[in-house]
Amino acid sequence: MSLIVFHTIADCKAWLSEERAQKEGKSDTGFVPTMGYLHEGHASLIQKARAENDIVVVSIFVNPLQFGPSEDLDRYPRSLKQDLALCETLGVDLVFAPSVYEMYGETPIMTRIHVDQLGEYLCGASRPGHFDGVCTVVAKLFQIFAPTKAYFGKKDAQQWRILRRMVADLSIDVSIIPCPIVRENDGLAKSSRNVYLTAEQRREAPALQQALQQVLRRFQEGERNVDKLRDVAMDRLNAVPGLRLDYLSFVDDETLTKVMTVDEHHTVLCAVAAYFGSTRLIDNQELVGL
Ligand code: PAF
Numbered sequence: 001m002s003l004i005v006f007h008t009i010a011d012c013k014a015w016l017s018e019e020r021a022q023k024e025g026k027s028d029t030g031f032v033p034t035m036g037y038l039h040e041g042h043a044s045l046i047q048k049a050r051a052e053n054d055i056v057v058v059s060i061f062v063n064p065l066q067f068g069p070s071e072d073l074d075r076y077p078r079s080l081k082q083d084l085a086l087c088e089t090l091g092v093d094l095v096f097a098p099s100v101y102e103m104y105g106e107t108p109i110m111t112r113i114h115v116d117q118l119g120e121y122l123c124g125a126s127r128p129g130h131f132d133g134v135c136t137v138v139a140k141l142f143q144i145f146a147p148t149k150a151y152f153g154k155k156d157a158q159q160w161r162i163l164r165r166m167v168a169d170l171s172i173d174v175s176i177i178p179c180p181i182v183r184e185n186d187g188l189a190k191s192s193r194n195v196y197l198t199a200e201q202r203r204e205a206p207a208l209q210q211a212l213q214q215v216l217r218r219f220q221e222g223e224r225n226v227d228k229l230r231d232v233a234m235d236r237l238n239a240v241p242g243l244r245l246d247y248l249s250f251v252d253d254e255t256l257t258k259v260m261t262v263d264e265h266h267t268v269l270c271a272v273a274a275y276f277g278s279t280r281l282i283d284n285q286e287l288v289g290l
Helices: 008-024 040-052 080-087 098-106 132-145 157-167 192-196 199-204 207-220 224-237
Strands: 004-006 027-032 055-060 094-096 149-153 175-179 244-250 268-275 280-288
Touching: 004 268, 008 055, 008 094, 008 132, 027 040, 027 132, 027 224, 040 080, 040 149, 055 132, 080 094, 094 132, 132 157, 149 157, 157 175, 157 268, 175 192, 175 207, 192 280, 207 224, 207 268, 207 280, 224 244, 224 268
Parallel strands: 004 094, 027 055, 027 149, 055 094, 149 175
Antiparallel strands: 244 268, 268 280
């Protein structure tokens, strides 16, 4: 079957209900929500969705609700033609590429979904309202597609945890599937925003993962004190002239609250966000207790 591309919610719903009726019970739907400018990270999510489901849907929508007033909404990279070609190659059934008007109508949207606490730490502290925008659009997309499973990259460590909480709280019947971070050869996590980096910033950016790797090594050697693990990371990050740290945090894997030691029985998330010029990149490393 060749790729179907729809721009309206009504077309998607009509196609899906016909497809599900025809497949007579064999209609598990894997959903990969994206903002387009697809890279190998997205491809890995789509491949997993393809392997695990009967129907695969990808959405491509640069969601204005999740951008702050001084953020990069207008210059966010877009490449619909190449994205569709990649989706076709990967065997996607349906791509939904709506306009802002199709998603939100003429008047400003009045309903937003806010997940308390989880959405307020880490990136939520420096990007107020960002996760409300993410939750609102993802809830709306879940409503449209009623997927069985939805796939998210672990680079956005906070995003998938918030969405997992949102679907539990709202009894939305979908499994949130976090997938491994896909990296460039030098360790930089793949991100659509990497395209903004100058050549020099691109050379410096792998320091984020290098700092996390050094934390992991010290953790594996037995260090459990967060201040000491932080010092290890800061030594690497401070050595990068073009890097401006937003945060380096050690938080409980579930609650996202700060921890002072890494308890043997819990997983701690070491998360970092930093600016290279005006480009903000994030990365993280799970420190898994015994
Ligand atoms: O991770 C992203 O690309 C976006 O936050 C998402 C989940 C597609 C919602 O707009």
